Amino acid sequence: MLGAGRIGGWAAKLFADLGYDTAVWSRHQKTLPGIQSYFGRAQLADALTLRDYVICSLPLTGDTRGILNSSAFGKMKRGAYLVNVARGAHVKEADLIRALDEDQLSGACLDVFQREPLEASSPLWNHPKVTITPHVASFWVDSGIDQAADLCGQVARGEPLSNKIDLELGY
Structure with missing residues (x-):
């Protein structure tokens, strides 16, 4: 889980309670019972390396803009699955498509995009490894x-x- 605030912490606890080996990454160290905490840029690669699923719930800041790029995808476990429920600007979409096409990632579920609404010509619409949701992820946490x-x-x-x-x- 990238992000350990209100949404990321809630989701991490949910996955941990379901028995998943769960970790969070954030700017500063967080203490969540039963959940490994990585923090700071120096630990980002470690946070990505062993995960089957990487879920982004980060706030969008100058430090997190474009954080999910070819470098990050290359550090992820081969075959990992990406879920972005945060902000579209976290993901460099061209890098994501390349990672999917090269089988570095097995798939992605995207609730947000660099440009919204997602342009009709975007290759994400028809990519066989991409699931698109209509920017409603936050409704699942609370209204x-x-x-x-x-x-x-x-x-x-x-x-x-x-x-x-x-x-x-x-x-």
């Missing part, structure tokens, strides 16, 4: 209505908001 209700309750109770954007971090 926007629930988030809005929680935030309204926090304001009404005078509590600090739990879902604030840190402009310095970029998410």
Whole structure:
């Protein structure tokens, strides 16, 4: 799991609870019971090497833009499967297509794209190893209505908001 925040941490715990050997990678070390934590650029290759599935739930920052590229795909276990539910700009799509065509990756499920909506001429639409979903991955975690209700309750109770954007971090 690339990303160990609210979504990535939730998904990692779910997979670990199902008995999968699960690891997360993030900017800073995270402590999640029963889950290996890799952090920082120096440990990215180690985080990718042994995984059958790589799921990206990272925030999009200057450091994570294009992080899933030919170099990253080359470090992944041959035959790994990529899932991107974060931001399209994490994936260099031409590099992904090459990795799929060369059987470095066995497939990819993409909920987001570099350019949205995905252009009709994109080779991703017809690639036999690509599954495209309609940018709905976040609905599986929680609904926007629930988030809005929680935030309204926090304001009404005078509590600090739990879902604030840190402009310095970029998410």
